[in-house]
Amino acid sequence: MYEIIQEDKSLFLYLNNLGSQTFDQFWIMISSTWIWVPLYIIFLYLLFKNYKVRNLVFILIFIALGVTVSDQLAGIFKTGIARFRPCHDESLTGLMRAVKCGGQFGFYSSHASNTFFIANFMSLLLYKKYKWLPYFLFLWAMIVSYSRIYLGVHFPFDILMGAAMGFFLGGLFGSLSLKVIYKQNNSAPTAGL
Template identity: 70%
Template sequence: MDEIIQEDKKVFLYLNNLGDPSFDQLWMLISSTWIWVPLYIIFLYFLYKNYQLRSLVFILIFLALGATVSDQLANVFKYGVARLRPCHDPSLEHYMRIVKCGGQYGFYSAHASNTFFLASYLGILLKKKIKWFPYAIFVWAIVVSYSRIYLGVHFPIDVLVGAFAGSLLGVIFSVLAQKVINKQKITP
């Protein structure tokens, strides 16, 4: 396990040090939550245009439940595993670029989990109706997740585990939403 952690730190330092101060504000913006509200509104519009109102209600309920589970499960792991964020790791302080620092613990990334939850959940629900959508939303999730490494708040493994957990939850909640919609004999 120590070898994996050391490799994770090496990859982190490489990726984190690719940054440049002239791009720091951009990456902070990408990592912020509120900047994406217009995009979330576009996601809602796509759902509204492609599903009937009764179906949309169930989709939004499962979206809210899944996003809450994704976010809170990441917090349980952060305090349960208690792995220091890179910006709090004394062995890295002289080698990394700290652009921003969050709470003390960072395993695993809630940003990665939440964005990949949205990407997989919405990607599955909209893939037959908007062919390009799953590709675009996964690119968005990757960019937001990388921003966490760039800023110095997560290691690559934190991001990868968050992406896996979020994707898994997205699949589970999209299947549940589709089953409820089909059981209610609600046609999309």
């Protein structure tokens, strides 16, 4: 385990030190939530365009539940494992670019988990209509996730674990959404009700 952690730190230092002050504001913006609000509105529009309003309500409930689970699990892991963020790791002082810093612990990345959740969830619900969408979504999730390494708030392994959890949860909640939608669309009203 010690060797894996050292490799993770080495990879982090390599990726983090690729940055320069010129691009810091760009990556801070990429890492922000508010910048992606227009994209979320586009997602909502695509769902509205392809699903009935009743189904859309279920989809939004599953998105809210899934993102909450994704976020809360990351918080449980962070306090349970208690791995310092790079910017709080004294062994990296003077070796890394700390553009931003967050809470004390960073394993695993909520940003990676949430973006990969959305990428997989939306891909499952819309890929039949928009074959290009999964490529765009997963590229977006990777860019947002990389921003966390660039800024100095997560190690690569934090990102990989977050991405894996988000991907899994997105698949789970996306599949549940599709099952509920299928059931809703194929349930005939019972006579006499």
